[in-house]
Amino acid sequence: MEPKRAQWGSKVGFILAAAGSAVGLGNIWKFPGKAFEGGGGAYILIYLAIVLLIGIPVMLSELTIGRAAQANAVDSFEKLRHPGFKWVGWIGVIVAFIITSYYAHVGGWVLRYVAGYATESGKIYADPLGYFYGLLGYNAATGETWFPLTAIIFGAIFMAATCYIIIKGVEDGIERFNKFGMPALFIILIILLVRALTMPGAAEGLSYMLIPDWSKVTFSTVLSALGQAFFSLSLGMSIMITYGSYLKKEENLTKNTVIICGMDTLVALIAGFIIVPAVFATLGAEGVGKGAGFAFSSLAGVFQQMPGGQIFGILFYLLLLFAALTSCISLLEGVVAFVTERFGWKRTATTVILGIIMFIIGCVYTCSQAAFDIKGIWFDFKNGFTTPIFGDFMEFLTDRLLIPISALGACLFVGWAWKPQNAIREIEMDGKPFGLKGAYSFLVKYLAPICIIVIIVASFATGTTLS
Ligand code: PHE
Numbered sequence: 521m522e523p524k525r526a527q528w529g530s531k532v533g534f535i536l537a538a539a540g541s542a543v544g545l546g547n548i549w550k551f552p553g554k555a556f557e558g559g560g561g562a563y564i565l566i567y568l569a570i571v572l573l574i575g576i577p578v579m580l581s582e583l584t585i586g587r588a589a590q591a592n593a594v595d596s597f598e599k600l601r602h603p604g605f606k607w608v609g610w611i612g613v614i615v616a617f618i619i620t621s622y623y624a625h626v627g628g629w630v631l632r633y634v635a636g637y638a639t640e641s642g643k644i645y646a647d648p649l650g651y652f653y654g655l656l657g658y659n660a661a662t663g664e665t666w667f668p669l670t671a672i673i674f675g676a677i678f679m680a681a682t683c684y685i686i687i688k689g690v691e692d693g694i695e696r697f698n699k700f701g702m703p704a705l706f707i708i709l710i711i712l713l714v715r716a717l718t719m720p721g722a723a724e725g726l727s728y729m730l731i732p733d734w735s736k737v738t739f740s741t742v743l744s745a746l747g748q749a750f751f752s753l754s755l756g757m758s759i760m761i762t763y764g765s766y767l768k769k770e771e772n773l774t775k776n777t778v779i780i781c782g783m784d785t786l787v788a789l790i791a792g793f794i795i796v797p798a799v800f801a802t803l804g805a806e807g808v809g810k811g812a813g814f815a816f817s818s819l820a821g822v823f824q825q826m827p828g829g830q831i832f833g834i835l836f837y838l839l840l841l842f843a844a845l846t847s848c849i850s851l852l853e854g855v856v857a858f859v860t861e862r863f864g865w866k867r868t869a870t871t872v873i874l875g876i877i878m879f880i881i882g883c884v885y886t887c888s889q890a891a892f893d894i895k896g897i898w899f900d901f902k903n904g905f906t907t908p909i910f911g912d913f914m915e916f917l918t919d920r921l922l923i924p925i926s927a928l929g930a931c932l933f934v935g936w937a938w939k940p941q942n943a944i945r946e947i948e949m950d951g952k953p954f955g956l957k958g959a960y961s962f963l964v965k966y967l968a969p970i971c972i973i974v975i976i977v978a979s980f981a982t983g984t985t986l987s
Contacts, residue, residue: 586764612758
């Protein structure tokens with residue numbers, strides 16, 4: 521008899537954990553910059569349409585697969601009697617592995633900024649970009665580089681915190697942390713939103729975000745919004761399958777999907793309505809989307825110019841810290857769940873070993889920053905994650921190729937192999953009829969796969985950044 525699988529302790533616990541996975545650096549850093557670039561309101565409308573027509577059906581499919589199979593992402597397909605689809609889970613686990621290794625380091629940088637605003641905001645204001653480069657072991661003025669010890673130490677702290685919560689388990693660790701972290705994140709967001717919108721000059725930024733400017737929209741804007749939606753909703757990464765597998769049969773999958781996607785999108789929108797107006801107010805339209813290091817350097821200008829800026833600076837980075845931590849936990853959990861179940865390893869040992877391996881791999885990313893010029897920094901506000909050595913390659917591999925392929929696999933599995941009627945039967949296990957059966961079947965069989973294939977083909981053809 522198999523040991524009993526972990527389960528979420530409460531409904532709200534699951535929702536917060538899944539939303540915690542989705543809400544991350546992608547929402548707060550990437551989305552506002554992309555929205556600015558893609559014509560403000562126009563990008564927002566495109567993004568909303570994508571979440572509705574593709575994001576929601578794909579997430580519902582992943583959660584349903586996990587719950588039906590009650591297994592990790594790889595074994596789920598076997599349990600549902602289509603072992604031929606195991607590769608979907610494998611890709612997800614591999615992508616989660618790769619992303620965790622750098623995500624934890626970036627989380628460490630964010631943690632450094634919380635401490636930095638608390639203790640030496642003057643230093644950050646004096647030379648925002650220099651401060652950021654300094655953290656990564658680079659002096660732009662002299663060209664000098666060094667081993668970025670501080671960044672590595674903070675990365676280690678972040679990874680250790682992630683591992684600690686995972687070791688505590690699904691209910692006591694992941695669920696409990698998210699129950700505290702997610703509400704804290706919403707409170708901080710609202711405070712920052714009020715602050716940003718009441719700054720003199722914010723109105724211009726606000727109207728930019730509200731009034732669609734279609735002249736900036738191109739085919740690649742749409743592609744980029746699709747990629748952003750997948751990344752932001754944590755799709756194609758084995759995570760929603762794993763989280764779905766901890767769900768009880770009486771939970772309402774459709775409602776949960778809509779709530780999670782809604783929360784993720786809401787946070788992205790609020791972040792956009794904080795950052796763009798605040799930057800318009802302090803730095804003018806020119807200040808937005810200035811490329812490399814934007815999130816670290818231009819935002820310093822924003823905090824410097826607002827009364828009580830130091831406090832808001834600390835709050836902002838705390839917000840990012842929560843968001844990054846809850847996402848990183850989910851990434852690591854996807855891999856840990858797979859390794860513990862498949863190889864029968866103990867949860868604690870698996871977490872520690874994987875955490876250490878991923879952390880060491882991530883050190884390569886952090887250390888490689890210093891050897892390059894401004895262009896290569898990960899948080900290029902315009903282009904998303906772009907690392908100099910591995911960045912372009914890794915990003916291509918994960919965001920443009922593997923994530924869409926894994927999401928495509930989930931759609932093809934539900935649409936054509938397992939069949940929508942089986943998914944619908946699983947969805948209706950809670951006893952409530954699923955009203956949108958026809959629409960769901962159509963989206964998962966045709967629309968979502970076709971759109972995903974277009975992304976994959978087009979990204980090869982155009983080389984568009986899709987992160
Ligand atoms: N969705 C998270 C974000 O927007 C990132 C993430 C990706 C988390 C993949 C888990 C898995 O930042």
